[in-house]
Each structure stands twice: as C-alpha cells, then as structure tokens.
Amino acid sequence: MPDEIPRVPIALRVNGKRYALEVEPRLLLVDFLRRELRLTGTHVGCDTTYCGACTVLLNGVSVKSCTALAVQADQSEVLTVEGLEQDGRLHPLQQAFADHHGLQCGYCTPGMLLSAYQLLAKSPNPSEAEMRKGIAGNTCRCTGYQNIFKAIRAAAAQMRGR
Amino acid sequence: MYPRPFRYHRAASIREAVSLLAELGEEAKLLAGGQSLIPLMKLRLASPHHLVDLNFIPDLSYVRPEDGLLRFGALTRHAEVEASPAAQQIPILHDCAAGIADVQVRNRGTLGGSLAEADPSGDWAPVLLTLPTEVVCVGPEGERTLPLAEFFVDAYTTVLRPAELIREVVVRRPPPGSGGAYLAVKRSAPVYATATAAVQLMLADRETCSEAGIALGAVGLTPIKAAEAEAALRGQRLTPDTITRAAEAASAACDPQPDGRGSAAYKRALVGALVKRAIALAARRARGEQVEVSHIYA
Ligand SMILES: Cc1cc2nc3c(=O)[nH]c(=O)nc-3n(C[C@H](O)[C@H](O)[C@H](O)COP(=O)(O)OP(=O)(O)OC[C@H]3O[C@@H](n4cnc5c(N)ncnc54)[C@H](O)[C@@H]3O)c2cc1C
Ligand code: FES
Ligand code: FES
Numbered sequence: 188m189p190d191e192i193p194r195v196p197i198a199l200r201v202n203g204k205r206y207a208l209e210v211e212p213r214l215l216l217v218d219f220l221r222r223e224l225r226l227t228g229t230h231v232g233c234d235t236t237y238c239g240a241c242t243v244l245l246n247g248v249s250v251k252s253c254t255a256l257a258v259q260a261d262q263s264e265v266l267t268v269e270g271l272e273q274d275g276r277l278h279p280l281q282q283a284f285a286d287h288h289g290l291q292c293g294y295c296t297p298g299m300l301l302s303a304y305q306l307l308a309k310s311p312n313p314s315e316a317e318m319r320k321g322i323a324g325n326t327c328r329c330t331g332y333q334n335i336f337k338a339i340r341a342a343a344a345q346m347r348g349r
Numbered sequence: 350m351y352p353r354p355f356r357y358h359r360a361a362s363i364r365e366a367v368s369l370l371a372e373l374g375e376e377a378k379l380l381a382g383g384q385s386l387i388p389l390m391k392l393r394l395a396s397p398h399h400l401v402d403l404n405f406i407p408d409l410s411y412v413r414p415e416d417g418l419l420r421f422g423a424l425t426r427h428a429e430v431e432a433s434p435a436a437q438q439i440p441i442l443h444d445c446a447a448g449i450a451d452v453q454v455r456n457r458g459t460l461g462g463s464l465a466e467a468d469p470s471g472d473w474a475p476v477l478l479t480l481p482t483e484v485v486c487v488g489p490e491g492e493r494t495l496p497l498a499e500f501f502v503d504a505y506t507t508v509l510r511p512a513e514l515i516r517e518v519v520v521r522r523p524p525p526g527s528g529g530a531y532l533a534v535k536r537s538a539p540v541y542a543t544a545t546a547a548v549q550l551m552l553a554d555r556e557t558c559s560e561a562g563i564a565l566g567a568v569g570l571t572p573i574k575a576a577e578a579e580a581a582l583r584g585q586r587l588t589p590d591t592i593t594r595a596a597e598a599a600s601a602a603c604d605p606q607p608d609g610r611g612s613a614a615y616k617r618a619l620v621g622a623l624v625k626r627a628i629a630l631a632a633r634r635a636r637g638e639q640v641e642v643s644h645i646y647a
Contacts, residue, residue, distance in 0.1 A: 192354045212357035212400070215391075234350050236388050237539050239453060248428070248456040254387045255457070256380075258357050259404055302452065323538035324451025 197261040201226065202270030210257045216250075217241045219257035220267060228268040228297050232326070239325035242298035243267050249305040251324070268297035271304065280304060280342040289338030291329035299325045303339045311347050313339070352390035359402045363409070363487055363516055366401050370512040371489045373399045379514060380404070381424060381462035384454050409516075410459075412436050421518040423461025431455060439522060440634055440642070441529030441549055445476040448531070448644040451538040461515040464497075467571070469504045470541035474572040476531050479549035479562030481521040488513030504570040526559075527551045528634030530627045533566070533644045534619060536610070542567050542644070543610040546599065546623035550582070552635045558582045563595065563624065568603035568616050575602040578624065592628050596621040 194209035201224060210219060220226045220243070232240030234253050241253040244266035271278035280303050283289065290296045299322060306313055306321030313321060318336050327335065358373070360366035370377050376398035380386060389395040403409060409424035412433040419435060419442075430436045430446035437443045449455055449472050463473045464484065474497070482497040489512050497518075500507050509515070523529070529549035533542035545566035553559040561582040563575040578598035585591040605616035633640050 192356060195357050211354070213352045213354055213390075215351060215387075218351065234391070236384065236454065239451070239539075242453055249453045250457050251453045253391075254383060256357075256383070256387070258359075259380075259383070259402065305452065321452060324453045 195258045195261075197258055199260050199263050199265060201265045202267060212256065212258055214257040215253055216243070216245075216255040216257050216260055216265075217252035219260070220252060220265070223257075226267050226269050230294055230297055232294060232298075237326065238295070238298070239302060239322075240295055240298040242301045242325065244301055244305060247308070249302055249324075266301070266304075268300055271300060278304075279345045280307070280338070283338040283342035283345070284335070287338040287341055288334045289330065290335075295325060295327040295329075299327065299335060303335075303342070306339070307343055307346060312343060350391040352387070353393060353396040355390075355397055356399045357402065358399060359405050362406055363514070366403060366406065366514060367487055367489060367512055369399075369401045370514070373401070375511065377401055379465075381465075382426065382458040384450075384458040385462065385466045385468065403514075414522075417522050419520045419522060421460050421520070423459065423515045423517060425460045427455035427458050427460070427463075428452070430460065439480070439520070439529070440640075441476055441479065441531050441547060441631075442520070444529075444531035444642045445472050445547075448472065448533055450540075454539065460518055464500065464518065465507060465509060465515055467501050467503075467505050467507050468541070469570055469572075470545075470567040471572075472531070472533065472542070472545065472566060474501065475545055475547040475564035475566035477518070477520065478564040478572055478574050479529060479547045480523060483519045484515055485517040485519060486513050487516045492516070494519075498574065501571040523549060524551060526553070526635060528631045528636070529562075530630035530634065530640075530642050532623045532627045532630070532642065534623065534647055535644055537646065544568050544603075544605070544616045544619040544623060546620060546627045548624065548627035548631045550628070550631045550635050552587075552632065555636050556586050558585055558587055558591075558632075561595075563599060565599060565603050565620055565624075568605040568620055570604070573602055573604070575599045575624075577602060582628070587628070587632055592625055595628060596624040599624040 198207040230240040232238035236254045378397040380400045409422045411422040413420040414435045533545035535542040549562040551560035561579040563578045565573040578595040581595040600621040605613045
C-alpha cells in the first residue's frame with residue numbers, strides 16, 4: 188500500500204454556497220457534509236445503504252450520502268436539509284411535517300424530507316402508490332408513516348397552489 | 350464506517366479507464382454507481398488500492414434505439430432506464446428497472462456495474478437473459494462483443510479479463526406479438542429479492558406460444574436460464590396444463606441456497622409460483638394489454 192495518499196481537490200456548491208477544498212479519497216459524502224462543512228442536519232442511521240437518513244440531492248437526484256464519495260461530488264450541486272429553508276421560512280414540506288406530526292424522534296426526518304422533495308419534483312400530485320414508492324428507501328421507526336403521507340400530501344397541495 | 354485508504358483516479362474516456370486498469374494492475378477497481386462496491390469497501394470486504402472512477406466519462410449513460418436494437422451505455426442508471434420511453438416499450442425492462450431497491454439506489458446504480466458485479470441476486474441478469482442481449486467489452490486488446498448467456502461464470506465472477514470493462518449493453522427488441530414480465534419477491538425495497546422470475550413470450554395467434562425465454566434470479570450461484578421450462582411452452586397452447594409443466598420445470602432447474610430469506614424448499618416453491626404468474630402476465634402483454642407489474646413485498 189502506498190504510504191502517502193494524495194488528497195484530491197474538489198469544488199462544489201452545497202445549498203447554493205461554493206466550496207473548494209482538498210479531501211481524502213475515502214471520505215464519504217456524508218462525512219464531508221457533517222465533519223468538514225459542519226452541516227450536521229444530514230444524519231447517519233444505518234451506515235449500510237438501507238435507512239435513507241443520509242439522503243441528499245446530488246445534481247437534483249436523491250442519493251444515500253453514506254454510499255457516495257466526496258470526490259464524486261466534485262463539480263456538483265448538493266442540497267441538504269439545511270438548504271430547504273429559504274429566507275428564514277421553512278419549506279412547505281418542513282412546515283407540513285411539523286403541522287401533521289410527520290416526525291417524532293426526528294432521526295429519519297432530514298432524509299425523509301429530501302426523498303419527499305425529490306418525489307414532488309417529479310410528481311407534483313403523487314398517488315398513494317407513488318408516495319409509497321417515493322419513500323421506500325427511507326425507514327422511520329416512530330411514525331408508522333401515515334402522518335408522513337399526510338404531510339407530503341398537504342405540502343404537495345400547497346406547492347401546487349403557489 | 351469508511352474504506353481503507355486508496356488512490357483515486359478519474360478517467361476522462363473509456364480508453365483512459367482501460368489503460369489505467371492495465372497500468373495499475375490487480376489492486377485497481379472501477380467505480381460506477383458504487384452501490385455494490387462502496388458498501389463492500391466500508392465493510393472492508395473489498396480493499397482496492399486504486400479506484401478508477403467512470404462517472405466523469407462523457408456520453409457513457411444513454412438509452413439509444415437503433416434498427417431493432419436498444420443500446421444502453423454502461424453507466425446508464427437504473428432510474429434512467431425506468432424513465433426511458435424507449436425502454437418502457439419493452440415492459441419487462443421497466444418492471445426490472447422500477448423494482449430494483451429504492452429511488453436513491455436506482456438513481457446511482459448502473460446497468461454495467463450490475464452485470465459486472467454478477468451478484469447472484471442481481472435483477473438485470475435474469476431479465477436480460479430472456480431477450481437476445483449482448484455485452485460490448487473493451488480491453489487493452491480492443492473490443493469484443495459477447496452474448497450475455499456466455500458472460501457469467503460463477504457468483505460474482507464474469508468472463509471479463511483483467512483491465513477489461515463493459516462499454517455497452519445491446520438488447521434486441523422483441524418482435525410484435527411479444528410480451529414479458531418480471532416478478533420478484535422481497536422483504537422490503539432496499540434489499541435483494543428472495544427469488545425472481547423473468548418470462549418473455551411470443552404468441553403466434555393469441556394462444557400458441559411460438560417463442561419463450563424464462564430465467565430465474567437469486568436461486569443459484571448465477572442467474573439460471575430455465576431451458577426445460579422454455580421447451581415446455583414452445584409450440585404449445587398456453588393452457589393451465591402447459592403453464593404448470595413450465596413452472597415445475599423451472600422449480601426443478603433452480604438451485605437455491607437456504608438463508609435468512611428462506612429455505613431451499615420454500616424458494617423452489619416460490620419460483621414455481623412466480624413463473625406461473627409471470628407467464629400469465631407476459632401472455633396478457635403479448636396480446637396487447639397494458640398491465641402494471643410490480644415487485645411483491647412479503
Ligand atoms: C440497499 C441496496 C439494495 C440493492 N438492491 C438491489 C436489488 O434489489 N436488485 C439489484 O439488482 N441490485 C440491487 N442493488 C445493487 C445495485 O443495483 C447496484 O447498483 C449494482 O449491483 C452495481 O452497480 P453499480 O453501478 O452501483 O456498481 P459499482 O458498485 O460501482 O461496481 C460494482 C462492480 O462492478 C465493477 N464495474 C462497475 N462498472 C463496470 C463496467 N462498466 N465494466 C466492468 N466492471 C464494472 C466494479 O469495479 C465493481 O467491482 C442494491 C444495492 C443496495 C445498496
Ligand atoms: S445512513 Fe445512509 S442509508 Fe442509512
Ligand atoms: S421520526 Fe423517529 S425514525 Fe422517523
């Protein structure tokens with residue numbers, strides 16, 4: 188094994204803000220976000236590509252950031268839960284999760300919000316089946332999902348109305 | 350969890366990826382969607398010294414219809430196949446693409462990576478084995494095109510040579526009067542299936558099966574082409590009797606391992622049931638019916 192691993196320069200935008208830094212190749216995207224950028228909203232649940240707590244958008248598509256390398260996000264646009272709020276106002280999905288009890292412990296919530304965001308970007312008025320499929324990669328151990336569906340439905344209606 | 354240290358190389362072209370692999374030798378691995386490789390590296394079940402990233406190669410991700418063929422770039426994500434109108438015209442491809450894991454894994458995982466990984470439970474292999482499919486590989490000695498049927502050697506093992514990669518996957522479009530369906534039973538979305546069945550039929554008059562492709566997934570070390578099950582249908586009218594015979598032949602053809610997902614006997618029975626259902630769905634589609642098919646969660 189070579190002793191000195193060269194760091195790799197990456198330049199990307201996270202929640203609209205530009206960053207340029209050098210990272211170790213094995214640094215996971217989630218650890219880059221949490222440790223290097225101190226954006227700790229993105230959670231690590233399982234660390235094995237199952238639970239979806241670490242979901243972020245990479246160039247507009249949802250990915251499990253525990254299963255992507257930071258170097259792969261070079262030249263990309265990343266959206267995390269911190270980027271949903273605009274000008275101090277919660278995103279309609281965030282507000283709806285609060286209003287409809289779409290969370291209890293909140294551990295799954297950042298990933299759930301990003302998966303819901305991805306779903307509504309593709310399907311502004313999702314059917315029950317589309318909602319189930321849309322968040323199938325996100326595990327919630329608290330809510331039983333019904334209030335999450337209520338919240339997504341309410342946010343979708345509000346976003347269509349705007 | 351994080352992988353052992355490795356050096357990162359970004360290929361700008363297929364040619365460069367091949368020469369990097371040749372130069373770096375056995376300790377180098379390609380990185381496509383990373384949805385198999387990164388979890389293995391985090392668990393330290395794989396510890397390559399070098400990763401050659403394919404993701405920045407332009408124009409390696411496409412679904413291109415051409416003269417009765419459908420060409421897929423190796424880096425085409427499962428989600429891109431799911432959304433492709435050209436791929437949707439072959440319903441079995443859409444069944445497969447839309448059923449793999451969850452949205453996030455489908456957004457990242459690639460067709461080329463899936464075939465190269467040769468996971469015994471991978472979904473693409475059984476599906477593509479029911480259609481005439483070829484794999485275009487590029488290595489230091491140049492390009493070669495192989496039938497998919499000759500591609501898999503064993504679990505996690507293919508005929509790919511050192512420094513050789515998949516560039517493209519080419520599927521021949523089934524003729525009119527054809528229909529297929531892919532069914533998988535799984536516990537939840539982000540896991541591999543317990544057993545799967547892929548069936549592609551051609552009907553001569555709405556009843557008689559003139560051509561049949563049947564392949565089984567997750568019930569052997571490699572995907573299994575169930576030749577005797579196909580023979581049980583070929584030239585026959587589709588009756589409960591012939592369908593049962595095909596399902597029994599498929600059960601006999603599989604070689605399932607008992608594991609947390611079920612006993613060997615359970616999986617064998619499951620394969621029979623899935624083949625029966627998939628034949629019925631494929632036949633309805635061959636007759637021009639629009640049928641929604643989705644994986645079964647149990
Ligand atoms: C939670 C979870 C659930 C999953 N469930 C399913 C499922 O239900 N069904 C299913 O089919 N799959 C499933 N997968 C696997 C997923 O489909 C992977 O994407 C796929 O198996 C590998 O593709 P990749 O592009 O991610 O490859 P990588 O992980 O990047 O690579 C896999 C292997 O292939 C090699 N490789 C990659 N590209 C090429 C190429 N072009 N030429 C030669 N070698 C190459 C790599 O070096 C590596 O050895 C699941 C994965 C996860 C994490
Ligand atoms: S932490 Fe990434 S999927 Fe669970
Ligand atoms: S709110 Fe606790 S896991 Fe979802």
